[in-house]
Amino acid sequence: MLGGLHALVLSGRASWYDVGAALEEHAGFLAEAVAERPVQTNEVQRCWVLLPCFLELARRSGYDELDLVELGPSAGLNLMWDRYRYVYGAGEWGSADAALELRGAERRAIPGELLQERPRIGRRVGIDLSPVDVTNDEGALLLKSFVWADQRDRLDLLERAIATLREEPPELISGDIAEELPGVLARRRDGSLTVAWQTAVLGYLPDEDRERVYGALEEAGADAPLGWISAGGSARDPQDEWGLRVRLWPGGERSLVGYSDYHGAWLEWVA
Numbered sequence: 001m002l003g004g005l006h007a008l009v010l011s012g013r014a015s016w017y018d019v020g021a022a023l024e025e026h027a028g029f030l031a032e033a034v035a036e037r038p039v040q041t042n043e044v045q046r047c048w049v050l051l052p053c054f055l056e057l058a059r060r061s062g063y064d065e066l067d068l069v070e071l072g073p074s075a076g077l078n079l080m081w082d083r084y085r086y087v088y089g090a091g092e093w094g095s096a097d098a099a100l101e102l103r104g105a106e107r108r109a110i111p112g113e114l115l116q117e118r119p120r121i122g123r124r125v126g127i128d129l130s131p132v133d134v135t136n137d138e139g140a141l142l143l144k145s146f147v148w149a150d151q152r153d154r155l156d157l158l159e160r161a162i163a164t165l166r167e168e169p170p171e172l173i174s175g176d177i178a179e180e181l182p183g184v185l186a187r188r189r190d191g192s193l194t195v196a197w198q199t200a201v202l203g204y205l206p207d208e209d210r211e212r213v214y215g216a217l218e219e220a221g222a223d224a225p226l227g228w229i230s231a232g233g234s235a236r237d238p239q240d241e242w243g244l245r246v247r248l249w250p251g252g253e254r255s256l257v258g259y260s261d262y263h264g265a266w267l268e269w270v271a
């Protein structure tokens with residue numbers, strides 16, 4: 001309901017100062033919003049904690065080109081991570097002309113050498129049950145409407161990320177990752193490292209489908225090089241933070257590389 005109201009306010013059709021009037025005038029739109037527009041978010045600040053993970057996989061694998069596969073990317077804003085600029089204690093990464101600059105709090109610093117890694121990006125593919133097309137204004141409005149209306153900084157990041165994505169949108173496949181991932185991994189290219197990842201997605205899957213996803217990764221990794229990044233439960237504080245883990249095939253060695261805030265506000269790098 002608040003997302004629906006926010007969409008009305010953002011498009012100039014209602015005001016937060018007269019919600020009563022909006023509820024009366026737009027009852028039909030709001031009823032439809034509640035019934036048919038499930039909450040959709042795409043948190044671009046997460047790129048600030050993901051970038052060191054991508055660079056770590058580039059460093060460990062020695063590949064200088066990465067093909068990206070995001071599971072549950074929503075609008076795909078995080079598939080554009082190399083187009084943003086990043087600030088860390090040890091230095092900066094990304095183009096000075098980037099429309100979006102991301103910063104956060106480092107609880108344990110990332111090493112400066114990691115920021116020397118400059119992998120090129122080949123492909124960008126996402127698989128989502130209901131991808132949001134932010135190349136049109138309706139999709140952009142939908143995504144903005146689900147940011148709390150007083151979080152101006154978050155809305156600003158979102159707008160800048162949308163503008164960046166519109167320059168060269170990623171490929172978004174509409175479907176279930178348990179079904180689609182094996183086919184996407186089968187189309188990997190020689191000469192570049194495919195890196196798949198998920199943030200805030202696997203938790204929505206039934207156990208059986210989550211196992212199918214892990215099985216698809218294992219099977220593909222047994223066949224050709226593959227990287228994997230996952231933000232998941234943290235053993236030391238399961239309520240308040242993520243553990244960031246990477247895997248690299250051949251071998252599929254797993255390692256915990258950091259802890260982070262769920263929305264990417266802070267990072268503790270431990271690799």
Ligand SMILES: C[S@@+](CC[C@H](N)C(=O)[O-])C[C@H]1O[C@@H](n2cnc3c(N)ncnc32)[C@H](O)[C@@H]1O
Binds near residue numbers: 040043046071072177
């Ligand atoms: C909370 S959003 C996270 C979006 C993005 N990963 C991020 O971190 O900003 C979860 C996304 O996962 C997608 N999703 C959930 N279950 C899925 C499934 N089984 N297959 C594909 N996408 C799924 C949803 O449609 C939604 O876009």
